[in-house]
Amino acid sequence: MDNEISTQPHGMEDVEIQEWLESLDSVLESSGPEVAAEILERLRAHATVNGIDLPFSANTPYANTIPVRLQPLFPGDQELERRIKSLIRWNALAMVVRANRVEHNIGGHISTYASAATLYEVGFNHFFRARSDEFEGDTVYFQGHASPGMYARAFLEGRLSGQKLENFRRELKPGGGLSSYPHPWLMPDFWEFPTVSMGLSPLTAIYQARFNRYLEDRGMKPATDAKVWAFLGDGETDEPESLGAITLASREKLDNLIFVVNCNLQRLDGPVRGNGQIIQELESAFRGARWNVIKVLWGSEWDPIFERDTEGLLVKRMGELVDGEYQKLVVSSGAYVREHFFGSDPRLLQLVEPLPDEALRRLRLGGHDPRKVYAAYKAAVDHKGSPTVILARTIKGYGLGEAGEGKNVTHQQKKLNEDELREFRSRFGIPLNDVDCVEVPFYRPAEDSVEIQYLRARREALGGYVPKRSVRSKPLVADHDDLFKEFHEGSDGREVSTTMAFVGMLRKMLKDTEIGKLIVPIVPDEARTFGMESLFRTVGIYSSVGQRYEPVDVNTLLYYKEAKDGQILEEGITEAGSMASCIAAGTAYATHGINTIPFFIYYSMFGFQRIADFIWAAADMRMRGFLLGGTSGRTTLAGEGLQHQDGNSHVLALPVPNVKAYDPAFAYEIAVIIQDGIRRMYKDGESVLYYITVMNEPYAMPPMPGDVKDGILRGMYRFRPAANGKAKLRAQLFGSGAILNEVLRAQEILESKYGVAADVWSVTSYKELYNDGIESERWNRLHPGEKARAPYVTICLADAPGVLVAASDYLKTLPNMISKWMPRRLASLGTDGFGRSEGRASLREFFEVDSRFITLATLHELFVDGKVERSVLDKAIKDLGINTDKPNPVTS
Ligand SMILES: Cc1ncc(C[n+]2csc(CCOP(=O)(O)OP(=O)(O)O)c2C)c(N)n1
Ligand SMILES: [Mg+2]
Secondary structure (H helix, E strand, O other), X not given: OOXXXXXXXXXXOHHHHHHHHHHHHHHHHHHOHHHHHHHHHHHHHHHHHOOOOOOOOOOOOOOOOOOHHHOOOOXXXXXXXXXHHHHHHHHHHHHHHHHHHHOOOOOOOOHHHHHHHHHHHHHHHHOXXXXXXXXXXXXXXXXXXXXXXXXXXXXXXXXXXXXXXXXXXXXXXXXXXXXXXXXXXXXXXXXXXXXXOOOHHHHHHHHHHHHHHXXXXXXXXXXXXXXXXXXXXXXXXXXXXXXXXXXXXXXXXXOOEEEEEEEOOEOOOOXXXXXXXXXXXXXXXXXXXXXXXXXXXXXXXXXXXXXXXXXXXXXXXXXXXXXXXXXXXXXOOHHHHHHHOHHHOHHHHHHOOOOOHHHHHOOOEHXXXXXXXXXXXXXXXXXXXXXXXXXXXXXXXXXXXXXXXXXXXXHHOOOOOHHHHHHHHHHOOXXXXXXXXXXXXXXXXXXXXXXXXXXXXXXXXXXXOOOOOOOOOOOOOOOOHHHHHHXXXXXXXXXXXXXXXXXHHHHHHHHOOOOHHHEEXXXXXXXXXXXXXXXXXXXXXXXXXXXXXXXXXXXXXXXXXXXXXXXXXXXXXXXXXXXXXXXXXHOHHHHOOOOOEEEEEEEHHHOHHHHHHHHHHHXXXXXXXXXXXXXXXXXXXXXXXXXXXXXXXXXXXXXXXXXXXXXXXXXXXXXXXXXXXXXXXXXXOOOOEEEEEOOOOOEEOXXXXXXXXXXXXXXXEEEEOOOOOOOOEEXXXXXXXXXXXXXHHHHHHHHHHHOEEEEEEEEOOHHHXXXXXXXXXXXXXXXXXXXXXXXXXXXHOOOOOOEEEEEOXXXXXXXXXXXXXXXXXXXXEOOOOOOOOOOHHHHHHHOOXXXXXXXXXXXXXXXXXXXXXXXXXXXXXXXXXXXXXXXXXXXX
């Protein structure tokens, strides 16, 4: 850890240092901070030129960034705000304690909000502007574990009833309750952003701030001074996502973005950096990334002590302690602080000589002092040219005293004994007597009390309540039939991949009068892979500064065109960042009242497998839009090996309840799915999002065989019936994606060589079929007296004769999970296993999903049913050239 003030240089006299400091002071006074900074910069350059090797440090001293003389006046009624804050503290604590009295171990957190109360209250009373018709409002990401504080405030505001608070974490109780953390899925009128999976919110907030600029630069919303605030824990910053995109924020000069890191120096188990200083570490990371860093370390009580310290000894001493020592100091007696902190130097002791021990104990930290926090927030909102991070020092479990203040166990403290409750009540002046207080009742002063009046007036001045979520966009109106019709026709024998077909649709959508502007194509450095480079030129790549260079390929048709009003978000190699952009675009219908429609296309293996938690959060957030898993299919993506070839994503899409997952084979299927998706999400306002896999294997796209739209959307339809419906040997074959072609080839082999007449079904979505099946089962179970419902699969196959065989480029579990609703036993082929770096044909042989293995599986099923002789099987194995001793793909 770099520490700001180095130890005394050899032989240098104090007096000499003093002279330098004094001359700097006089420059500061006479010419101001800019000139002083210029002098220091020149001195540094001069020193470097003269061979002085100055160590690099992005750190400033362990002191407040904003000096007292630049601190603005606090504009509020500090005493009243303190009283309101105390009531919120009490109710937040009561919520958790009561919930755990009713149901042991229901959980909840007291100490996170206890440490952050001032950070939030200054925001609520003076900064966070609500969304209204006139102003888009600020966007606030609340630290998930601090949610009891947000509920407690909403209770005082009259937005949440006592009954709701009573049912914190017991949402299923009569009258409803409150969700543990911010979940828009569960509280869609309240929360906007789920933040509790740590690290997601800082990254999402950065891309949100960037997306706000994108909308402005594209003329889709007016430029405003709205801010994005993200409140994080200091422990949370260890998640790689937290700091992973901070250079994007500074590169894009996102001065509409403010991070507030609640530096209570503790995480769940213990100190964040017991042996170091998390604040200094974060400062250097953020300053190194060119953020505006504001440290709020010491409260106003320290100001006069600093003033007396003309030699800079106090700041030096502050920089010497590691966080483990600080954690101990803040919960120790005044005498201990005097001895162990100030006692290191008699001159320091002298500084605090006039102060009694009790005053030493009450020296507040910056994050608990509204005046310091206000100054930091004001500086942050006024700052221009870069994002700001506020590093605010606090105490975890502030105010809990013996019940947990600053203790390593505090994160999980959920129960207080009677003495501890009385102590807390007294400390924060809650008007409850000794008897009542141990019942931990919720407390709300009368509507006409000064507290409630003040709180309401402040929120009114800031435009209304926060957090609050509402859908502000108007539904789309057109049906877009004309847009998608051409893709129903097929490719006239021309071989194209479904990716190319999708890109064709995208190109057309971009030109559409209603939705063209709303489309947001998002790619993580993969546009060429998907054949999207033609879009570079036509709609441009978004760049907040336009294009400051002549692209090397400017003379080509498809040059790399960056533009301020560019429409494509080319995010570079960050699936997480791209997903965050997708979330911003896919929730703009609520955040901004704009129906932007994201199409995020990526290597399918790096989606659900890599950034599933972001997708889960997006689903919670009611994100709308399309995720396109490109180059998908374990055997369809040739040559790339096991870290690329995706046979997993459709299985990993299963758990996300509102993701509609499709594995289409043909262009018209994609057209039907996308058109219907736009209808459901943007006309009917459904909270669903789409996952569609597209492939890069070229083949002729057939025309749509009649009106199969309903089947495509519900998950399956008969694509090609058997030529000879009267044959004795019958089969039903199921295929998806590119593997459908293998199934179609098997259909031909079976018919021509083995006299088996097979119907071929395109299964577009096993997930849809599965959900329909379990819903039918459930309904029947709950309504035993009524006419039983049949799953769609059962209805489709009611009169379908013969054996059943499915082949997929994904795990066999997909077809297996719907087999119980089929009329007979199902044989499933799929791509379980690591696979190999190989070409398509070899991979399909290796995984046993090619037309030959589908043929064999069908014959084998007929053999098991006693419909064909063993000799037919033996001959088929020979004729098809199948090696029966080949390695098992699942385990090899
Ligand atoms: C991805 C993830 N991992 C682990 C957790 C469990 N967890 C919840 S709170 C917490 C500690 C939080 O510490 P910090 O970020 O410093 O916040 P504080 O409560 O101290 O303000 C942990 C580990 C989580 N919520 N998300
Ligand atoms: Mg912490």
